[in-house]
Amino acid sequence: MATKAKIGILGASGYTGSELLRLLLRHPRVEIALLTADRRAGQAMRDVFPQFAPFDLPPLVSIESVDWAEAKLDLVFCALPHATTQKVVKAILNAAPSMRIVDLSADFRLSDPAAYARWYGHEHLAPELQEKAVYGLVEVYRRAIREAQLVANPGCYTTCAQLPVIPLLKAKAIDPDAIVIDAKSGMTGAGRAAREAMLFSEVSEGFHAYGVGHHRHMAELDQEFSKAAGREVIATFTPHLAPMNRGILATIYVRGRRGKTAEDLHEVLAKTYAKEPFVHVLPFGETPQTRHVRGSNMTFIGVARDRVPDRAIVVAALDNLVKGASGQAVQNMNLMLGFPETMGLEQIALFP
Amino acid sequence: MATKAKIGILGASGYTGSELLRLLLRHPRVEIALLTADRRAGQAMRDVFPQFAPFDLPPLVSIESVDWAEAKLDLVFCALPHATTQKVVKAILNAAPSMRIVDLSADFRLSDPAAYARWYGHEHLAPELQEKAVYGLVEVYRRAIREAQLVANPGCYTTCAQLPVIPLLKAKAIDPDAIVIDAKSGMTGAGRAAREAMLFSEVSEGFHAYGVGHHRHMAELDQEFSKAAGREVIATFTPHLAPMNRGILATIYVRGRRGKTAEDLHEVLAKTYAKEPFVHVLPFGETPQTRHVRGSNMTFIGVARDRVPDRAIVVAALDNLVKGASGQAVQNMNLMLGFPETMGLEQIALFP
């Protein structure tokens, strides 16, 4: 058996952290060598996520206590809050210049420092690293990711919107000025912070939109949509919270360009993704359900005709913690470390 | 105390039937004189809905067994499946020509027989009654409803879409050719029929669209939107099922016309509904949650600015079984029988 890569997970007490661990514990080429969780340092992983009780794992430590040079890790996943990440990544690379990093935060996703400052309200703390970071949407940037040292793992909403829309923009098949994305997410997308608005009794048995008109994920969409279209694209995007744990469904309203019908759009997507292991395009007219990708790294995409002439409705579904976060991060790791892209990601959806 | 009106509920074993009973049992001017449920005839209401066990109620009987002339009812609610209703209403009015009827099915909502035949695939069975039926969206047709003998209670999705959109169309404040309605409903909207697709394990913990591009509710929207705009309007409309019991949230994407901003649209709605007891417009920029109207007859509406120039996002929330069905039906009854419009409908939302 080949030697195993030594891996660290920073932020192991959050949902994307535990999801990384779920996947990596069954990855045949990986050894979990480091788990950090600042507020829970000193505890065992089983204290913060009891499902890991049967496993032998390193104890949770604080980031500060790690000697990065000594740790001799091959790759670390950063599953830390926004802004913190910039400092931590900088510190790691100073101490261990050859470390590979997959960052699950939003910190390195915007290649334009001005855009970053505008959306986040402060200057970027590591602009020299931001320059080198590769945007980790595998299906679009596979080649660059293989060579990258620092990969910015895309957001969950934006992955769900980009996979169906980018090929349509590249093919100039849709009007870039008439894209409406109505996205619905499960609650794990909001993270594990103890906030009143996330309590069971506040969010079960109900539905609502949030961040209407001004959600930060838009910055990422603007950047990638504009790149794909070769011109500026500003889409309408509304996020909603659904009373479920996992899953994002994006219902996307588009207008065919130059006579392109819904069937044409379907064909563009079906061809683009014919050989992709983690994107599955349903037969024309069928649309996906989030539950059928739950726990898996799959994205399901469907296209249907609208009765309004020229318009089509594209629906995409993925699991926000897997393809929308930790699964895509492992996919990035596989490319960066030269492993088969699907390794450790073969889990079939858990439904029901 | 004034004498009480004698009321019948046809289809008392379904969700809209039980919801009518929940409301009417506490209505001070009403006496429940008849409950029908064909497949459960001979049983007690408590056998089909145990929450009514503490109440003294007439037994469930079959529709066929009712002598309409003898029953001397003042008004009946029809909560029966589509098509059945046409025959039943005809039979009732033949036997008891002065009976008032509020019909909760879709059977009498389309005033154009051709539209009915096109959407439902068969000729209407009582076209002479359809002509006399009044569309029961109280906030729009209040005056006509007072005089009506037969009221067609609007659908749940369409009520949630019409209340925010109709005033905007009437005011010519939005582009009628660029309306996108993304609607999300709780599971009670699908009724109580035992179907695999409605099982708990099939619909909990997930989210999906259905009837994409071709949902029957569109017929009703087309009719009323076109009336309001004074020209043909065909909106894009996509229904979704959310893993919750009650509630519809409609996220509506519109384009302001002739320089109208989101703030202008908000003002139109705020003025329109300033004195309506069951429509509440939130402060500009705030959007509603379905849970805050659960179990009540309220509709909450919010308007926010989109970052795409000229566009606004309007969000409406109601309880599909109350304002979207049985509550609105009681509101119609109150008008038809000369009771105060809010009588029996004062319940405050049950949250959490």
Add this chain to the structure above:
Amino acid sequence: MATKAKIGILGASGYTGSELLRLLLRHPRVEIALLTADRRAGQAMRDVFPQFAPFDLPPLVSIESVDWAEAKLDLVFCALPHATTQKVVKAILNAAPSMRIVDLSADFRLSDPAAYARWYGHEHLAPELQEKAVYGLVEVYRRAIREAQLVANPGCYTTCAQLPVIPLLKAKAIDPDAIVIDAKSGMTGAGRAAREAMLFSEVSEGFHAYGVGHHRHMAELDQEFSKAAGREVIATFTPHLAPMNRGILATIYVRGRRGKTAEDLHEVLAKTYAKEPFVHVLPFGETPQTRHVRGSNMTFIGVARDRVPDRAIVVAALDNLVKGASGQAVQNMNLMLGFPETMGLEQIALFP
């Protein structure tokens, strides 16, 4: 119309506070004169519970800012955290000696100061008031409550366990040494505090016991069971959390005494509650569901035979926020102020 009683709700930003308001806003003899919420002082009720947006309500103020003598309230409900309550009640009664108080916390439920100290780990701060407090289980202490100035509203779990068990103990129909109470509660029972363990993603789609072997509610059960039996009774009690908002189901395992069968136990309960407005005993062999009492002040009780000889299974269901807290509190208020006991509590369960 009679004059209305002036009422205050202390702790209006919690779930029992909002539930009190839901009920009292529709109570014909009550005027809401005061709402406190220390951390939200200065805000409007609609900011903490948007369902109240359509209503005209006093602003939220801090308890400290209230001049009790000047306020001239007839009665206040205390929906405050444990221990805080003792101080607040003392202060109120010092300033306004004729004020009536219904306390929803656990602070005045234990009549024995030693028991209090043992279970709560500190001396009671107002033992002189504890002496005068009446335990507010209406069905047992109705007469004393009418005369009480300070009523200690029972806990939700304990109400659900006492209503079925106390009559059986009083009738000496069951073995007091073999009572096992397995109780399941919805999440609102845990309150509105922002704690990780109460997040949607932590509690949906799963089930667990907590406080196994040592839950504080036991103190209340011990006191009342022992009183009813005329000897010391220590029951086994295990609380569980179910992924739902409202409802407690108590499955209670008992052994008939001196040849008493399950049918005999059923008869005891049926007779005891024949005329009670808020306790309904189902036909023998049927057992209740929490959803059928949701939002109502009802308790449903069922009794079934076990196949183990001499044993019976008693199942009780109530809504923890209504009969288990705020509804029972209003029932107490009605007695204390001489209103009809059921006034404002007629809501029928919201199911589905």
Add this chain to the structure above:
Amino acid sequence: MATKAKIGILGASGYTGSELLRLLLRHPRVEIALLTADRRAGQAMRDVFPQFAPFDLPPLVSIESVDWAEAKLDLVFCALPHATTQKVVKAILNAAPSMRIVDLSADFRLSDPAAYARWYGHEHLAPELQEKAVYGLVEVYRRAIREAQLVANPGCYTTCAQLPVIPLLKAKAIDPDAIVIDAKSGMTGAGRAAREAMLFSEVSEGFHAYGVGHHRHMAELDQEFSKAAGREVIATFTPHLAPMNRGILATIYVRGRRGKTAEDLHEVLAKTYAKEPFVHVLPFGETPQTRHVRGSNMTFIGVARDRVPDRAIVVAALDNLVKGASGQAVQNMNLMLGFPETMGLEQIALFP
């Protein structure tokens, strides 16, 4: 690579059928050669469970259409309804006498034909096979299972109750006449049949007991508990339905015998299961949650002291579709075919 075993799944359109497929598709020594689903014959697996859309699978066929001799399968899983199974298994073994079978129904679990007839109301249709069937609780009957041709996979409730209770009975550590099992199950335990009582709106947001006093699973418990104790044991057992998809939690009330304390009971269980791959005993005083075993083949067991002297509370949790059905069935297959016992069953729980 070793040759793969050819496997059939009978009843692939139900939940245990699809769960078998989820596990077996990732089992390195298995090839899916046959999928039956009588009512869906002619369809593809993706039509009944869309999560399998990305996979190449044999079409669904009817059982009747299978030529068992020709099929040359190594093993079939029967995930068919009660009674049907007896006929099908008989027919298979007549046509293919060396076939190995794991049956997930209740048909072959009771070794005593009289007990079968008493609980199921009719004579067993294949008593000669029932004699040869081995009860498939791996942790108890591992040796016999290796040699078995026909294994009766245990029920979900009974697996959850037997794993904690049997070692205690064998060790004579608890009173066999005072066992109370209060069990709570997710909705998938009720299967995929379209019944009103299983609709989302009927079971979400509520909790109830069913089959109180007379549930068929008791027969299996009686048989195995009595074997373990060496005398007749009749336990009290009450099943409940919780509003969640997966998981069983059994709260078990026992009385220590001859001075055995809760700590002693914990020690018995900890020792018994120290080396079992799929049973994990938590530290004394901790109790498990179903969500932490969701999707995995693990059983978590906890023991806590009751404050009632001599009594202990044992809590066990498993996923009813995995260790309670299909996972345990694969575990049985692994033993029967000589594969490592944990092969294909390494999935870690999906939480959140």
